[in-house]
Amino acid sequence: MTIGEAARALRSREISCLELTNRCLDEIAKLNGRLNAFITVTGDSARKRASELDDELARGVDRGPLHGIPIAHKDLVWTRGVRTTSGSKLFADFVPDRDAVVVEKLDRAGAVSLGKTGLHELAYGVTSENPHFGVIRNPRDLERSPGGSSGGSGAAVAADMALMATGTDTGGSIRIPATFCGVVGLKPTYGAVDKTRVHPLSQTLDHVGPLVRCVADARLTFEAMAETGRPRPGRVESRHVRVGLPENYYFSGVDADVTVAVQQAARLAERTGASVTPVQVPDIEVLNAVGRVILSAEASALYEPQWDRREDFGHDVLALLNQGRLVPATDYINAQRLRRKLLGEFHALFRGIDVLFTPTAPITAPRIGQKQVLLNGEPYDTRLAATRFVRAINVLGFPALSIPCGASKEGLPIGMQMIGRPFEEDLLLGLGEAIEPLLPWKL
Amino acid sequence: MPIPIPDDQRVRVQLIVDTLLEQLRQQTQLLTAETGFPFEFDPEAGE
Numbered sequence: 001m002t003i004g005e006a007a008r009a010l011r012s013r014e015i016s017c018l019e020l021t022n023r024c025l026d027e028i029a030k031l032n033g034r035l036n037a038f039i040t041v042t043g044d045s046a047r048k049r050a051s052e053l054d055d056e057l058a059r060g061v062d063r064g065p066l067h068g069i070p071i072a073h074k075d076l077v078w079t080r081g082v083r084t085t086s087g088s089k090l091f092a093d094f095v096p097d098r099d100a101v102v103v104e105k106l107d108r109a110g111a112v113s114l115g116k117t118g119l120h121e122l123a124y125g126v127t128s129e130n131p132h133f134g135v136i137r138n139p140r141d142l143e144r145s146p147g148g149s150s151g152g153s154g155a156a157v158a159a160d161m162a163l164m165a166t167g168t169d170t171g172g173s174i175r176i177p178a179t180f181c182g183v184v185g186l187k188p189t190y191g192a193v194d195k196t197r198v199h200p201l202s203q204t205l206d207h208v209g210p211l212v213r214c215v216a217d218a219r220l221t222f223e224a225m226a227e228t229g230r231p232r233p234g235r236v237e238s239r240h241v242r243v244g245l246p247e248n249y250y251f252s253g254v255d256a257d258v259t260v261a262v263q264q265a266a267r268l269a270e271r272t273g274a275s276v277t278p279v280q281v282p283d284i285e286v287l288n289a290v291g292r293v294i295l296s297a298e299a300s301a302l303y304e305p306q307w308d309r310r311e312d313f314g315h316d317v318l319a320l321l322n323q324g325r326l327v328p329a330t331d332y333i334n335a336q337r338l339r340r341k342l343l344g345e346f347h348a349l350f351r352g353i354d355v356l357f358t359p360t361a362p363i364t365a366p367r368i369g370q371k372q373v374l375l376n377g378e379p380y381d382t383r384l385a386a387t388r389f390v391r392a393i394n395v396l397g398f399p400a401l402s403i404p405c406g407a408s409k410e411g412l413p414i415g416m417q418m419i420g421r422p423f424e425e426d427l428l429l430g431l432g433e434a435i436e437p438l439l440p441w442k443l
Numbered sequence: 444m445p446i447p448i449p450d451d452q453r454v455r456v457q458l459i460v461d462t463l464l465e466q467l468r469q470q471t472q473l474l475t476a477e478t479g480f481p482f483e484f485d486p487e488a489g490e
Contacts, residue, residue, distance in 0.1 A: 285466070286467075286470050293464065319452075323456055326460045334474075337480075338470055338471060338474060341474055
């Protein structure tokens with residue numbers, strides 16, 4: 001069920017907030033033993049809140065489209081009185097005394113929190129194979145990874161355990177689970193959603209956004225989460241949107257099914273009236289290197305105070321933190337200089353287009369424990385493959401939407417990434433809503 | 444005093460980091476040749 005469908009059913013009294021919440025809690029009870037999507041389920045408080053929201057509706061108080069909608073929060077988003085582990089042994093007993101700003105906003109909009117979803121340890125990885133809280137599994141195929149780091153959020157939404165879940169994205173951590181689980185994920189513009197009291201990983205690369213079942217739900221939830229007061233560009237009809245389809249980088253070393261699905265989606269976009277033109281994109285490999293240097297230095301600086309607890313980090317996270325401690329300050333500064341240069345090149349590209357279409361990832365969901373994938377017949381580190389098309393967009397801070405656009409021969413979902421100019425989420429979402437009904441993937 | 448990376452891990456970690464930084468340093472040289480190294484500091488920032 002989508003948020004839009006639930007909102008209509010609530011207002012026509014076909015279902016109550018409490019019944020909707022119980023329906024999700026039943027799914028969690030049925031599936032979480034297999035999927036491990038949730039670390040903490042707050043059933044009692046969710047039911048209490050849903051009943052209060054039913055009372056409000058009965059009194060004629062309607063908070064809007066999220067009134068009574070059951071959602072979940074990634075377990076690094078602070079929730080007052082509810083344990084927030086960040087998927088880490090370091091924070092296994094941490095109970096915040098305040099909510100994150102984004103939780104406050106969703107709460108005011110009437111959402112019902114069902115609990116906290118699992119993640120890759122400290123959000124520093126893409127497999128969601130968590131050494132402290134267990135492996136999270138993909139509802140499309142239990143032997144495969146849901147992606148990460150927001151793997152629990154992706155799995156929960158795909159399995160109908162929640163109608164929306166918050167995610168964070170430092171190098172693809174919303175969009176990768178979205179593509180591997182076959183749901184919609186929005187990484188908004190850097191700064192568009194307040195990160196206060198969301199456990200950080202990298203100060204200049206972290207973003208907060210929603211994982212949902214359709215683009216219209218991404219719009220509803222983003223509007224509730226986003227900072228207000230910033231003037232937004234006017235809504236652009238999809239028939240006027242100029243789409244760029246990369247000629248270089250994004251379609252080399254890519255699974256053949258992924259290429260077919262994304263290029264077909266681009267052709268379908270033309271049916272909405274958008275124009276699609278081939279473009280040359282700036283050097284994404286350099287942007288990825290810049291992103292890795294910045295992330296490793298910023299994350300290692302963040303965890304410097306915990307460095308005497310090395311044994312409490314998982315092996316893969318410890319290896320990355322080790323790497324960051326060997327990045328000289330000079331290279332970090334030069335990475336920030338290169339970031340500014342490449343940002344200029346991307347703004348120049350976006351003078352000729354409104355949206356760039358790319359695959360979200362060159363692969364579909366890998367098997368749990370799979371360390372390498374084959375790209376063009378060559379072995380490639382799974383983490384680097386999964387982040388290859390998404391990490392660069394965190395360096396730029398541009399908004400990016402991942403929508404399911406097809407399936408592989410094995411039936412695994414394929415995502416398309418739509419990248420827009422800063423603070424033009426409205427345009428991205430509008431084009432996404434126009435294309436979505438034409439795409440072959442149906443939830 | 445920062446706690447060092449254990450010796451048995453340091454060589455491997457250094458190799459990974461050097462590979463990553465090599466590409467960055469090539470691009471930095473090109474950037475500096477193109478633009479110099481402009482100094483930017485705004486004393487009013489953060490007021």
